[in-house]
Amino acid sequence: MKTRFISLAAASLIALTSAAGLAHPPIAERPAAEESAAFEADRAEILAMAGNFKVRFDMQEATPWMPGYTPLERKISSGHEVVRLIEDTGRHIVLQHILVSEHEGKPHITKHWRQDWEYEPAKVLAYSDRNAWTWEDVPEKMRRGRWSQTVWQVDDSPRYAGWGQFEKQGGLSRWRSNWTWRPLARRDAVRSPVYDRYYAINRHQTTPDGWVHWQDNIKMGLADGTLKPVVQEYVLNTYTKFDGYNVKAADDYWAATKGYWAAVRSAWDAVAVTKGGIAIQEEAQAGTVISARLLTMADEVIDGKLTEAAAIGEAKRLIAENTKMVDARQVASAKR
Template sequence: MKHVALTYFLLLACMFKLHAQTKQQLDQEAIKSMCGCYEVSFNFAETFEYSGDSTYVPSDTKHDKGIEWVELVQDDADKIVMQHLLIVGSKERPYIVKHWRQDWEFENTNLYVYDHDNKWNFVTLPKEDVAGQWTQRVFQVDDSPRYEGSATWVHVDGKSYWENTTAAPLARREYTTRSDYNVLSRTNRHEIVANGWIHDQDNDKVIRQTGKEDVILAQEKGHNTYVKIADSECKAAQDYWVKNKEKWAVVRAKWDTVFARNTDLLLEEKVDNKTMFKYLLDDENYNTSETISPIIDAFVK
């Protein structure tokens, strides 16, 4: 009888393991399906404001479009890295903007959670809290940190989606024009659809001060659609990446040494009156470890 019971429990364990592997493979397929060539629409609208100030001026509604190539940089069982490359200008004279990067890591326990004023707090989560989950890490154009959070990919009723709420610095569309709040609390939803994928956002514009409760100034809706088009439409971005991928591998490797310190991270806003991306996007003067590493060190407090 004991032998039968043991066999039964071993069979259940094997079935559970098979199910877990299948689920992780579904997750990987969903994540990697965000790669490729897309026509992208970026849409943001401020929805509600809570300032109590009659002179308050909301952010303008934004509608932008572009062509974006999402390059699969790393494809491992537990880690997937994808680089976004935005194509601007005419077809005859395209210009490539190294855009944001997203890394996905399975059952990750170490996160850099944004606090405020260019500070990220190092946080360790219990293993049981991230079982079956994927951490999405989002990076700036210079591969410095932006935001990250952990959640479970959901595959149900023909849908695949991942949703998480986490703090982030102000978006570029905002920090050049707004100084009345300093944290964007982002609820990000990535959903895979028949013709591509959707990045849906419900964001809180937050005033955060040390030792005080957060104050929500306003809220916004973001709805970015990625509609798949022929890969040939993104050839200029593909060519850019072939030419520049080794440089950006050096940048990522340097950042990895910074993140491996596993301690809170504080970054300078500017060094010698220049932001980091103005240094690192200069492909002519900053393209080796000898030129890249000192720049990143100069920004890390």
């Protein structure tokens, strides 16, 4: 069956998404001093996610919603991750994650995910269906005092986006997203599972020695042309401050490639604006069909095999040639 940008199955859950997104009431107007204090407190929570960390990834499929489905065994893994602040305009904050491992006694660097935070956003680039991300308006009454978080894949193509507020419960502050759609992570995609996307809530919360990212994922799959829940998954990623690894290798990688990656980000942003979103074919093993090449070129810049200018030129060409126009009429129709 030919993949469309917005499937009828996804459209059938728009009403559910909208209702869930409005679960929290609008934030009432506050005195200027209180508004400013809340804004700065939110910024401090986001900026606290930058640093050097030991990371623990804990994933557990728990409750099966589909008869006969057997949840996967719990999976726990770990690693080292550098998170760097690469942009901060006040209302817009960008954090780049870089994984550091060791291979044959030498540091091995993997450019990892990126998270962009925007204060009181008018819209977000949300996952809409397989291979497509489209612009989704944030309801005007829900913008005040809230932040969006957009997560980008290793090649700076989009992954998912949501919006929400920093709320205090039990003396603790946490950011909670609206319900958001996400494509399968590689760990699931390579298994050819019965589900093909996640419907999720994300929470971010600082701790005395780092921060946590908690994902509450409903894994969804098509059955008779309708999206249905398959299994519930809980993911807790714990970032603990830690300097006992080769942090310098990550910083050296970023220093050598940040110009290239800035151009790549700009190229994706341009496509999202001019083509009504981003539509690109994805592969289970690699993410987008151009992901491997975009990452390899960064390494070639470091090794002197490719100039930065040449790498940027090829990256722009690959992104332009492998993305398609998003049909605004289809998007509008699916969201009615």
